[in-house]
Amino acid sequence: MRESGKKFGATNSPCAACKLLRRKCAESCVFAPYFPADEPHKFANVHKVFGASNVNKMLQDLPVHQRGDAVSSIVYEANARIRDPVYGCVGAISTLQQQIDALQAQLALAQAEVVHHKMSQAASIILLPHAKPT
Template identity: 40%
Template sequence: MNYCASCRYRRSRCSSSCPLAPYFPANEEGERNFQAVHRVFGVNRIANILRQIESSDLRDDAVRSHILEAQYRLQYPVYGSVAVIVPLLHQTRQALLELDRLLNLLPHNNNTSTPVLNDQETSGNDNPNQEILRPPPQ
């Protein structure tokens, strides 16, 4: 029987009821994902979370989310996944502003459409979390 990355790490026998086996196979990617999740969250915490979730689809999503968060937390120790999310939000906001500007330039539009972003989103000064949402230095 093949060992999953978790059982291989613990040097224990991998049973058919191992809750981590479907998510951390004994290949290179599975071991890399397991090591990241183990360093950030710990094996017991992940196993407990998986035991509490009844739906297999939700378990899959939970494991994928924990893998991504662990990888980002190892890559960006201070910001974690926020270091990726905030610049993407900024790019999205800039693209929506550009779209709004271009829509207003169309001859058939005549400034009658509602803006893509409202005034509160475009001002930036009304956001109390502006300091938190500032992208991390490169």
């Protein structure tokens, strides 16, 4: 069994990237820490959208402590591009912004209704003592 910084299963299975690319997973594999063998879909989408070579270059150009965040962003964008090839995550952000705008408008309307209700309640309390009994 080899001693290294990356995790291997009992069978020393290759990471998801090396498995998809049908190559031996070396101890220095840049993909292994971020694309474990038990999450093959994660790398498959990244490979479809960006290509293994481009992702490899991106990761190699980054300091090790930034690679995890970069992989998270790359995976998110790849998944968004699979769902929406034209707009990707920008489309998702735009949709969420539209939902925020609609909810803020609903909230403003509800707050206005509450103020109106409180005002009419206060007006009826003020008018009530002045009313003459019949």
